[in-house]
Amino acid sequence: MPELPEVETVVRGLREPLVGRTIIGMWHDWDKTLHSPSPQEFAARVAGQTVRGIGRRAKYILIELEHDVLVVHLKMSGRLYVASAEDVYDADRWVHVRFDLDGDKQLRFSDVRKFGKVYLTDDLSRLLGHLGPEPLDQSFTLAGFREGLKGRRRSIKAHLLDQEIVAGIGNIYADEALFRAGIHPNCMAGELTDEDAELLHLTIRDALLAGIKHEGASINWYRKADGGKGESQNHFYVYGRMNLACRNCGATINKIRVAQRGTHYCPNCQPERIY
DNA sequence: CCAGCCCCCTGTCGGC
DNA sequence: TGCCGACAGGGGGCTG
Numbered sequence: 013m014p015e016l017p018e019v020e021t022v023v024r025g026l027r028e029p030l031v032g033r034t035i036i037g038m039w040h041d042w043d044k045t046l047h048s049p050s051p052q053e054f055a056a057r058v059a060g061q062t063v064r065g066i067g068r069r070a071k072y073i074l075i076e077l078e079h080d081v082l083v084v085h086l087k088m089s090g091r092l093y094v095a096s097a098e099d100v101y102d103a104d105r106w107v108h109v110r111f112d113l114d115g116d117k118q119l120r121f122s123d124v125r126k127f128g129k130v131y132l133t134d135d136l137s138r139l140l141g142h143l144g145p146e147p148l149d150q151s152f153t154l155a156g157f158r159e160g161l162k163g164r165r166r167s168i169k170a171h172l173l174d175q176e177i178v179a180g181i182g183n184i185y186a187d188e189a190l191f192r193a194g195i196h197p198n199c200m201a202g203e204l205t206d207e208d209a210e211l212l213h214l215t216i217r218d219a220l221l222a223g224i225k226h227e228g229a230s231i232n233w234y235r236k237a238d239g240g241k242g243e244s245q246n247h248f249y250v251y252g253r254m255n256l257a258c259r260n261c262g263a264t265i266n267k268i269r270v271a272q273r274g275t276h277y278c279p280n281c282q283p284e285r286i287y
Numbered sequence: 288c289c290a291g292c293c294c295c296c297t298g299t300c301g302g303c
Numbered sequence: 304t305g306c307c308g309a310c311a312g313g314g315g316g317c318t319g
Contacts, residue, residue, distance in 0.1 A: 015312055044295080071313080087313050089297080106297090125296045127313065166289060175314085182312050232299085234312065251312090272291070274310080 014086045015071060016147070016180030017223025017244060018234050022092055023068045025237025029094040030075065033113040034062045042108040045121070047129040054132050058082065058111070070143050070179035074136070082111075083131040083139060084121065089233040090128035094119050101239060124233060143179040147216050152178060158209045161201050168204060169197035170271035172216070181216065184229060184251045187276045188219040191250045196282045197270045203285070222247060250276040 014022070038055050040046055046054055061077035068074060073092060075082035084092055091103050095118050103122040109130050111119040121130060133139050144160075145151040160177050171177055172186040181189070190197050192215035195208055204212070228234055228242030231252065236242060245252065249259055254267035254276060263280035 018312070085313080087295095088311070123296090124298070125311090127295065164288085170289085173313095184312055229312070232311070 014090070014228070014234050015182035015185050015223070016068075016220050017185070017226075018228035018242065019068055019071050019073060019086065019180075020224050021228040021242060022086070022237050023066055023073055026073075026075075026092065026094065027066050029117070029237070030063050030066055030113075030119065032063060033094075033115065033117060033119075035059060035077070035119075036112045036114060038109065038111045040109040042126055045108045045123065045126060045128060045130055047131045049132060058132055069136075069140050070146070070175060071182070072140060080132050080134050081136055083133060083136075085129045087123070087125070087127035087129065089124040091122040091233065091235055092119070093122075093235075093237050093239065103235070103239075142176055144174075144176045145178055147178050147180055147220055152213075152217075154210060154213045157213045158206065161204055161209055164201040166201055167197060167270050168195060168199045168201045168212075169273070169275060171201040173271060173273070178216065180220070183273045183275075184248070185216075185219045185223060187251045188222075188249060189216040191276075191278060191282060192219055194281055196284050197268075197275045197277055199285055250278060252276070 035058050037059050040051060043051060057080060061079060063075055063077060065076040066074065071085060073084040095101060097116045097118055106122045106124045107120045108123055108126065109121040113119060131139060164171060169186055169190065172181050189212060193212040195212060223229065223244045226242060226244035226247055227236060229244035230241035231245050234242065250265050253265045256265050258265055258278040258281060261278065261280045263278055265276055266279050267274060267276050269275060
């Protein structure tokens, strides 16, 4: 569920309750949620470390400790929140990892579908080195984006979902960025014009910034760190709007499958192209 | 290189 | 009502 805007919103919400807290110990009930190191080493290493800061890389949450980084990927249904030990939340029934903090607080990782992963590492580049540029950083240049499109014989939607091209876009914001650029999701990446690339380079950032502004999309599982819902889903142009009227032209939004993912587009604003 | 399929899981929804 | 398949904000792996 969570893409860059959702993860960024969670990170911002965790900063206040988490930074400065010390991890006392940890508990888990699903081995596969702990990616690495082993549960025994994980618990031994994390205990006693204080949270120095919290950040984000692509869809990964980075909790910076004194000697390691605690990394969390929410995948489809993960939630991360800080609670007082006695607090009870709806999401608690799916908590699979819990970190006990000083001050009688807890950092809880809840995950209905159990796809989420938690890592502890002192070598972030080994874990995240394969990722492409951050779309909202200076490192995401138009020149680099154009270069990456050259000669690629796959759909532009598949291209945008490739985390090595640009990191943090998922199914929602790929559809939204392509709509804003007027580009059909099945267009060949390598066939886009320089003008297309320039527009898409802009609309990727616009779509993601709109998502952050509205604090992420709470369609199903995603919640902010404080448990509240985001509002981004109320501002989509195409995602989840099949058979509804295009906000731009009034045509009926269509849904197809591209790159094995449900894909929403306006057949009028994003016409198929003949090469 | 890339499309297409599988897997990891659980919950929800629509059709019969 | 119950059952059953399809599908869901992700990503890794395999085949052809």
